[in-house]
Amino acid sequence: MTTQIGVSFDGSLDEDSIWTWCSRVIATFSCSGEKEVNLAVEDAKAAFKIWRQKSGLERGRILLEAARIIRERTDEIATVESINNGKSILEARLDIDTSWQCLEYYAGLAGSMAGEHIQLPGGSFGYTRREPLGVCVGIGAWNYPFQIASWKSAPALACGNAMVFKPSPFTPVTALLLAEIYTEAGAPPGLFNVVQGGGATGQLLCQHRDVAKVSFTGSVPTGTKIMEAAAKGIKPVTLELGGKSPLIIFADCNLENAVKGALMANFLTQGEVCCNGTRVFVQKEILDKFTEQVVQQTQRIKIGDPLLEGTRMGPLINRPHLERVLGFVKGAKEQGAKVLCGGDPYVPEDPKLKDGYFMRPCVLGNCRDDMTCVKEEIFGPVMSILSFDTEAEVLERANNTAFGLAAGVFTRDLQRAHRVVAELQAGVCFINNYNVSPVELPFGGYKKSGSQPVGIVTAQNRGASREGFGRENGRVTIEHYSQLKTVCVEMGDVESAF
Numbered sequence: 001m002t003t004q005i006g007v008s009f010d011g012s013l014d015e016d017s018i019w020t021w022c023s024r025v026i027a028t029f030s031c032s033g034e035k036e037v038n039l040a041v042e043d044a045k046a047a048f049k050i051w052r053q054k055s056g057l058e059r060g061r062i063l064l065e066a067a068r069i070i071r072e073r074t075d076e077i078a079t080v081e082s083i084n085n086g087k088s089i090l091e092a093r094l095d096i097d098t099s100w101q102c103l104e105y106y107a108g109l110a111g112s113m114a115g116e117h118i119q120l121p122g123g124s125f126g127y128t129r130r131e132p133l134g135v136c137v138g139i140g141a142w143n144y145p146f147q148i149a150s151w152k153s154a155p156a157l158a159c160g161n162a163m164v165f166k167p168s169p170f171t172p173v174t175a176l177l178l179a180e181i182y183t184e185a186g187a188p189p190g191l192f193n194v195v196q197g198g199g200a201t202g203q204l205l206c207q208h209r210d211v212a213k214v215s216f217t218g219s220v221p222t223g224t225k226i227m228e229a230a231a232k233g234i235k236p237v238t239l240e241l242g243g244k245s246p247l248i249i250f251a252d253c254n255l256e257n258a259v260k261g262a263l264m265a266n267f268l269t270q271g272e273v274c275c276n277g278t279r280v281f282v283q284k285e286i287l288d289k290f291t292e293q294v295v296q297q298t299q300r301i302k303i304g305d306p307l308l309e310g311t312r313m314g315p316l317i318n319r320p321h322l323e324r325v326l327g328f329v330k331g332a333k334e335q336g337a338k339v340l341c342g343g344d345p346y347v348p349e350d351p352k353l354k355d356g357y358f359m360r361p362c363v364l365g366n367c368r369d370d371m372t373c374v375k376e377e378i379f380g381p382v383m384s385i386l387s388f389d390t391e392a393e394v395l396e397r398a399n400n401t402a403f404g405l406a407a408g409v410f411t412r413d414l415q416r417a418h419r420v421v422a423e424l425q426a427g428v429c430f431i432n433n434y435n436v437s438p439v440e441l442p443f444g445g446y447k448k449s450g451s452q453p454v455g456i457v458t459a460q461n462r463g464a465s466r467e468g469f470g471r472e473n474g475r476v477t478i479e480h481y482s483q484l485k486t487v488c489v490e491m492g493d494v495e496s497a498f
């Protein structure tokens with residue numbers, strides 16, 4: 001089967017390919033079926049045999065070389081990513097930066113993977129070995145194609161695993177560049193394999209008996225299917241899912257920073273960001289001032305050709321998604337929200353861009369907690385502003401969601417900031433900033449965004465979610481890509497019970 005992709009790549013970067021976010025097909029690929037998936041897993045198994053024998057330091061050296069190549073080729077990869085996804089070139093470069101930084105980080109940790117030595121009676125002893133899992137599968141969403149492939153593969157490879165990666169069919173291109181780079185850096189052929197396809201290919205990967213683990217980034221409904229498939233094979237999963245995160249702005253904040261923070265929380269990558277703080281709770285005293293400034297700055301966002309240096313917002317991923325996002329705005333109006341700016345299709349002056357999937361970033365006022373736009377993940381450039389009076393009230397409302405990916409708070413009162421984040425049911429919290437993603441810090445959600453509360457959430461266990469469905473980045477991810485072997489060594493004779 002051949003799938004056609006709306007925003008895609010024809011292999012050249014000539015003048016014409018700059019104008020391709022307009023439903024022009026510029027790449028086709030065949031979806032991998034059972035045969036191709038088996039082949040990719042077989043190749044990965046062969047590479048794993050070689051890779052697992054290398055010391056951490058040796059693996060780290062290859063990852064470092066891959067990081068160096070990515071860094072050297074940042075502009076080129078960012079350009080392809082911008083064509084692949086539609087995000088602005090400025091943002092695409094930042095994604096490539098956090099990608100090579102991730103490889104560098106895990107290259108550094110690879111040599112430090114170690115077990116313990118435990119003394120036992122009579123001179124006997126035990127030790128533990130931290131071992132790789134085997135062939136891991138990575139399945140990506142379309143919003144951060146290169147970054148997701150890097151964030152999944154770097155810790156997997158650092159721990160001695162191989163990976164078969166399936167990008168989203170909407171953004172199939174840049175994962176291939178990463179595969180080429182790993183090979184060029186000295187990884188055994190097949191260590192990082194890319195298969196193309198949609199849900200059916202993803203299912204084949206998850207069900208494959210030789211796959212040891214699945215790391216998935218995408219929506220909650222697909223995450224549920226992946227968990228079901230993995231459960232049948234008793235495979236560990238990492239799930240990085242959707243969100244509807246709160247951003248809480250207290251009256252004592254630095255207003256200028258809070259306004260900038262709200263834009264960062266809502267409009268990066270056309271609003272197609274899992275951890276976006278789309279429920280913006282503003283304390284009543286500053287509601288009007290904050291709203292006025294947010295609207296002013298939102299209206300200044302330059303929309304257009306994402307490859308131009310001045311552009312800050314490109315087209316959405318595809319026509320159905322654009323229509324879905326516009327539908328949320330329409331529904332919000334019907335439910336009583338006020339469109340303060342944007343929320344309509346945008347047609348750039350350049351005739352070559354006229355069929356692009358552009359829309360004006362939208363700020364909604366008069367929002368209530370029961371509105372669909374406030375409850376559901378929109379995954380587009382739509383900010384909902386809600387007002388609040390007290391800290392206790394806003395905490396209750398902020399946590400009143402099945403999601404738990406991220407949350408933010410702007411205040412000058414640092415005691416309040418820490419008190420509030422301790423109560424927020426979210427895996428990633430920001431104080432006086434939003435949507436910064438240093439690779440040294442673990443990234444992942446609570447609740448339906450990727451982890452599970454311990455039983456029923458009560459005042460006592462609130463925030464005590466385990467990172468049972470994994471994390472990306474940070475030291476903790478090593479544990480999700482490795483397993484512990486205990487070795488018990490007898491130094492005396494066997495004391496038999498028989």
Ligand SMILES: NC(=O)c1ccc[n+]([C@@H]2O[C@H](COP(=O)([O-])OP(=O)(O)OC[C@H]3O[C@@H](n4cnc5c(N)ncnc54)[C@H](O)[C@@H]3O)[C@@H](O)[C@H]2O)c1
Nearest residue numbers: 140141142167168198199202203218219222240241242274
């Ligand atoms: N938490 C995070 O880190 C994070 C990051 C980016 C995106 N997301 C979430 O991703 C969603 C948007 O991305 P999307 O539309 O690509 O998500 P999606 O769930 O539709 O698809 C994600 C990936 O899963 C594959 N897939 C679909 N059905 C499958 C199946 N049955 N088995 C295996 N694989 C299958 C798709 O082909 C794609 O590669 C949003 O909800 C967003 O919040 C989360």
Ligand SMILES: O=CCc1c[nH]cn1
Nearest residue numbers: 143144273274275437
């Ligand atoms: O979409 C979510 C993943 C992410 C967040 N920031 C950078 N990448």
